[in-house]
Amino acid sequence: xxxxxxxxxxxxxxxxxxxxxxxxxxxxxxxxxxxxxxxxxxxxxxxxxxxxxxxxxxxxxxxxxxxxxxxxxxxxxxxxxxxxxxxxxxxxxxxxxxxxxxxxxxxxxxxxxxxxxxxxxxxxxxxxxxxxxxxxxxxxxxxxxxxxxxxxxxxxxxxxxxxxxxxxxxxxxxxxxxxxxxxxxxxxxxxxxxxxxxxxxxxxxxxxxxxxxxxxxxxxxxxxxxxxxxxxxxxxxxxxxxxxxxxxxxxxxxxxxxxxxxxxxxxxxxxxxxxxxxxxxxxxxxxxxxxxxxxxxxxxxxxxxxxxxxxxxxxxxxxxxxxxxxxxxxxxxxxx
Amino acid sequence: xxxxxxxxxxxxxxxxxxxxxxxxxxxxxxxxxxxxxxxxxxxxxxxxxxxxxxxxxxxxxxxxxxxxxxxxxxxxxxxxxxxxxxxxxxxxxxxxxxxxxxxxxxxxxxxxxxxxxxxxxxxxxxxxxxxxxxxxxxxxxxxxxxxxxxxxxxxxxxxxxxxxxxxxxxxxxxxxxxxxxxxxxxxxxxxxxxxxxxxxxxxxxxxxxxxxxxxxxxxxxxxxxxxxxxxxxxxxxxxxxxxxxxxxxxxxxxxxxxxxxxxxxxxxxxxxxxxxxxxxxxxxxxxxxx
Amino acid sequence: xxxxxxxxxxxxxxxxxxxxxxxxxxxxxxxxxxxxxxxxxxxxxxxxxxxxxxxxxxxxxxxxxxxxxxxxxxxxxxxxxxxxxxxxxxxxxxxxxxxxxxxxxxxxxxxxxxxxxxxxxxxxxxxxxxxxxxxxxxxxxxxxxxxxxxxxxxxxxxxxxxxxxxxxxxxxxxxxxxxxxxxxxxxxxxxxxxxxxxxxxxxxxxxxxxxxxxxxxxxxxxxxxxxxxxxxxxxxxxxxxxxxxxxxxxxxxxxxxxxxxxxxxxxxxxxxxxxxxxxxxxxxxxxxxxxxxxxxxxxxxxxxxxxxxxxxxx
Numbered sequence: 001x002x003x004x005x006x007x008x009x010x011x012x013x014x015x016x017x018x019x020x021x022x023x024x025x026x027x028x029x030x031x032x033x034x035x036x037x038x039x040x041x042x043x044x045x046x047x048x049x050x051x052x053x054x055x056x057x058x059x060x061x062x063x064x065x066x067x068x069x070x071x072x073x074x075x076x077x078x079x080x081x082x083x084x085x086x087x088x089x090x091x092x093x094x095x096x097x098x099x100x101x102x103x104x105x106x107x108x109x110x111x112x113x114x115x116x117x118x119x120x121x122x123x124x125x126x127x128x129x130x131x132x133x134x135x136x137x138x139x140x141x142x143x144x145x146x147x148x149x150x151x152x153x154x155x156x157x158x159x160x161x162x163x164x165x166x167x168x169x170x171x172x173x174x175x176x177x178x179x180x181x182x183x184x185x186x187x188x189x190x191x192x193x194x195x196x197x198x199x200x201x202x203x204x205x206x207x208x209x210x211x212x213x214x215x216x217x218x219x220x221x222x223x224x225x226x227x228x229x230x231x232x233x234x235x236x237x238x239x240x241x242x243x244x245x246x247x248x249x250x251x252x253x254x255x256x257x258x259x260x261x262x263x264x265x266x267x268x269x270x271x272x273x274x275x276x277x278x279x280x281x282x283x284x285x286x287x288x289x290x291x292x293x294x295x296x297x298x299x300x301x302x303x304x305x306x307x308x309x310x311x312x313x314x315x316x317x318x319x320x321x322x323x324x325x326x327x328x329x330x331x332x333x334x335x336x
Numbered sequence: 337x338x339x340x341x342x343x344x345x346x347x348x349x350x351x352x353x354x355x356x357x358x359x360x361x362x363x364x365x366x367x368x369x370x371x372x373x374x375x376x377x378x379x380x381x382x383x384x385x386x387x388x389x390x391x392x393x394x395x396x397x398x399x400x401x402x403x404x405x406x407x408x409x410x411x412x413x414x415x416x417x418x419x420x421x422x423x424x425x426x427x428x429x430x431x432x433x434x435x436x437x438x439x440x441x442x443x444x445x446x447x448x449x450x451x452x453x454x455x456x457x458x459x460x461x462x463x464x465x466x467x468x469x470x471x472x473x474x475x476x477x478x479x480x481x482x483x484x485x486x487x488x489x490x491x492x493x494x495x496x497x498x499x500x501x502x503x504x505x506x507x508x509x510x511x512x513x514x515x516x517x518x519x520x521x522x523x524x525x526x527x528x529x530x531x532x533x534x535x536x537x538x539x540x541x542x543x544x545x546x547x548x549x550x551x552x553x554x555x556x557x558x559x560x561x562x563x564x565x566x567x568x569x570x571x572x573x574x575x576x577x578x579x580x581x582x583x584x585x586x587x588x589x590x591x592x593x594x595x596x597x598x599x600x601x602x603x604x605x606x607x608x609x610x611x612x613x614x615x616x617x618x619x620x621x622x623x624x625x626x
Numbered sequence: 627x628x629x630x631x632x633x634x635x636x637x638x639x640x641x642x643x644x645x646x647x648x649x650x651x652x653x654x655x656x657x658x659x660x661x662x663x664x665x666x667x668x669x670x671x672x673x674x675x676x677x678x679x680x681x682x683x684x685x686x687x688x689x690x691x692x693x694x695x696x697x698x699x700x701x702x703x704x705x706x707x708x709x710x711x712x713x714x715x716x717x718x719x720x721x722x723x724x725x726x727x728x729x730x731x732x733x734x735x736x737x738x739x740x741x742x743x744x745x746x747x748x749x750x751x752x753x754x755x756x757x758x759x760x761x762x763x764x765x766x767x768x769x770x771x772x773x774x775x776x777x778x779x780x781x782x783x784x785x786x787x788x789x790x791x792x793x794x795x796x797x798x799x800x801x802x803x804x805x806x807x808x809x810x811x812x813x814x815x816x817x818x819x820x821x822x823x824x825x826x827x828x829x830x831x832x833x834x835x836x837x838x839x840x841x842x843x844x845x846x847x848x849x850x851x852x853x854x855x856x857x858x859x860x861x862x863x864x865x866x867x868x869x870x871x872x873x874x875x876x877x878x879x880x881x882x883x884x885x886x887x888x889x890x891x892x893x894x895x896x897x898x899x900x901x902x903x904x905x906x907x908x909x910x911x912x913x914x915x916x917x918x919x920x921x922x923x924x925x926x927x928x929x930x931x932x933x934x935x936x937x938x939x940x
Contacts, residue, residue: 058843058844061834086848087846089845089846090845090847097837102837102838103840103841104841105841105859106838107933108859116842117846120845154936168841168845465642469646469649471919472643472644472916472923473919474879474915476878476879477912477915480896480900486657557769561769561771565882568771569885571900591777595781598774601774602774602778605769605774606769610766613765617765
């Protein structure tokens with residue numbers, strides 16, 4: 001079996017706040033093949049954004065990686081230092097953020113922002129960079145690119161701004177694009193367009209994608225594999241159809257039950273009772289236990305780690321069979 | 337009842353902040369450091385008549401331009417006057433004028449700023465246009481021109497500083513009131529039928545005045561610098577009264593031989609400035625809502 | 627709207643301020659306690675001279691007529707005649723103006739050269755040793771009387787430099803000016819640098835937390851480029867306004883600095899005229915200073931609009 005393009009092993013990220021240190025990411029592991037699309041879902045604050053940022057070393061000023069490895073094409077980015085990170089950012093892994101209004105430099109023309117990456121790394125002339133920027137703008141479907149190049153971000157609509165962000169991400173010819181909720185801040189119709197764009201690019205260019213979102217419907221449209229995160233850890237991984245049809249982790253089941261259904265009509269939405277835990281604390285039990293309907297005494301004995309089950313899936317639950325059985329009896333999604 | 341509700345709505349906001357102040361002030365290093373420095377300077381200045389070894393204007397013509405010694409700690413100047421005593425008395429005059437000079441612009445600027453911000457409309461436009469015009473004149477130029485027109489001397493320094501310095505307070509207060517008057521507790525007070533003056537005085541002012549007070553700290557430094565500068569130029573506090581500015585001017589001609597005559601008074605000003613800066617910073621930290 | 631129309635709009639907004647300035651300057655003479663002519667010429671002056679001055683200044687006319695005459699003379703470039711020099715005030719002032727402008731321009735450049743790298747250095751690693759040092763500087767620096775700083779620089783630098791930095795004067799020729807005006811400009815620059823550093827550092831810290839800085843870093847460009855190409859471009863925007871305000875303030879400080887360093891500019895002219903009780907010159911210089919301030923504020927606004935494209939679109 002070939003080496004995965006990206007392999008995250010036991011990654012941990014801490015953020016120091018005035019009220020204490022938050023363990024935003026606490027031992028997260030997953031792998032991704034070249035050209036594959038993986039979803040990363042969870043509630044707000046579960047650490048999914050920080051995981052992406054940790055992969056590229058783009059942490060906030062008070063954040064730092066406290067453990068683990070990030071293997072991209074076999075090289076560990078955590079140990080590679082600033083230089084290694086810059087190389088990868090410039091050609092290897094790109095990232096798209098949620099809010100394009102704040103993610104674009106307000107005083108720089110968008111054409112210059114798109115052209116900056118390759119221009120800097122490959123030492124291109126102005127005309128070369130400009131040509132490349134035009135090409136990229138066409139690739140992402142920005143109409144009238146010659147005129148739009150000279151625009152400032154605040155002169156463009158939300159959808160166009162996000163396309164600019166995608167163009168920037170593509171400018172370094174990456175093998176992997178990390179998407180941090182790229183459609184959440186957009187209108188529903190625009191969301192659709194952007195998603196189709198991303199899927200098309202993946203098909204044409206063969207880039208791998210990690211798609212972070214809290215919206216399962218988007219995952220269903222775009223990804224093949226899925227990792228579910230809760231309270232800073234991964235609690236289940238597997239192929240999307242398998243997990244939607246028969247989730248093995250109670251949290252995954254709860255998520256599925258709390259979203260508007262895809263095909264069948266449900267009577268009501270069920271929210272998961274309770275609140276996610278404070279990540280500044282330390283844990284001595286399964287993190288989901290307080291809110292879990294399948295929880296038993298052994299769940300409180302200690303933290304539960306991921307273990308493998310059939311079909312190349314992993315799950316971090318002691319009673320995943322019970323959960324799967326309950327899911328089969330009352331499926332959220334009959335067929336995917 | 338509406339009448340009872342309004343005061344209850346306002347009381348907690350102001351009380352909380354002040355309670356935090358009294359609990360935290362001794363743990364804020366900048367505030368404490370500033371307080372210590374200013375405290376020492378003010379005490380020494382106040383006690384000048386008691387602790388100064390010589391009369392500051394007494395000229396001992398046998399002891400001209402002496403260096404520091406056990407008799408004269410900082411030496412003597414070109415008229416045989418003891419420098420240390422003159423420094424103490426200069427502190428007295430300069431600090432007194434600087435602290436006092438801040439009060440008038442503070443009051444006038446606050447009143448005009450409140451009117452401007454609270455009523456808006458023509459009052460606001462009028463005051464702000466006037467502010468724009470005054471602000472167009474560089475601070476020092478206007479002060480010097482005022483002193484020129486009115487004549488030198490301490491009283492006219494107060495007048496000049498007041499005429500020029502009120503604008504900053506007016507701007508600050510106006511800005512704060514523009515924001516604050518939209519708050520709920522103000523709307524509640526208005527709904528209760530309180531008079532405008534009462535609303536401003538009892539409800540708005542205590543909450544918005546903090547910005548002005550913090551600014552006043554740096555304004556005292558500004559005024560002190562202006563007083564000392566005027567003294568240096570011969571337009572301020574008139575000789576023979578000791579003033580740090582005139583001392584620096586007197587010592588200028590002896591720069592190459594007796595540099596301490598011009599240096600020490602300046603150092604004194606810098607120390608006061610440092611103390612006030614620390615105090616202002618500490619105050620800003622303390623008065624900021626947590 | 628583009629830059630040109632924005633500039634024109636700001637110019638128009640400045641007109642009422644300029645008019646207000648002339649009114650205030652005009653009123654200066656009426657603030658003098660007692661008879662201004664007598665005060666200027668001295669109590670022992672020849673009554674005929676006093677009467678002549680009354681006539682010349684139109685002090686016996688109604689106020690608004692006086693103002694009208696004042697303005698019409700002004701619009702013809704006539705600022706009155708010096709009592710002391712027997713020359714038109716306008717000519718005198720224009721003659722001395724270049725030195726002051728040199729001083730201000732040189733000071734501005736020096737203050738930017740000092741403040742920008744220091745603020746960038748401090749902001750790049752918040753709370754590190756270099757940040758603490760850079761933050762401590764404004765604390766102490768704000769209390770320095772500008773003229774005293776000038777004297778200290780004279781003492782420590784000029785007197786030991788063997789004439790490279792002259793103790794005073796304007797110098798001859800371009801390089802002469804550069805040398806002679808270095809210390810006085812440095813004095814002014816050191817005067818406003820603390821506030822600039824403080825403001826720019828705060829602004830940069832704010833900017834560095836932004837998402838677009840993350841985007842910039844995600845492109846793999848060097849940290850240096852991130853700071854200078856992205857952070858500073860945004861960070862200086864608010865500092866331009868602060869620079870404008872401080873420059874306007876320091877325009878006034880040139881009066882004192884020119885005195886310390888014997889620079890033949892309009893500040894020194896004003897001071898000498900004060901001691902000579904040469905009222906028209908004092909009035910004229912005050913007016914010129916005010917106009918300079920208005921121009922500086924205007925320039926600051928225009929530069930602000932140049933740097934921040936969002937501003938022009940309102």
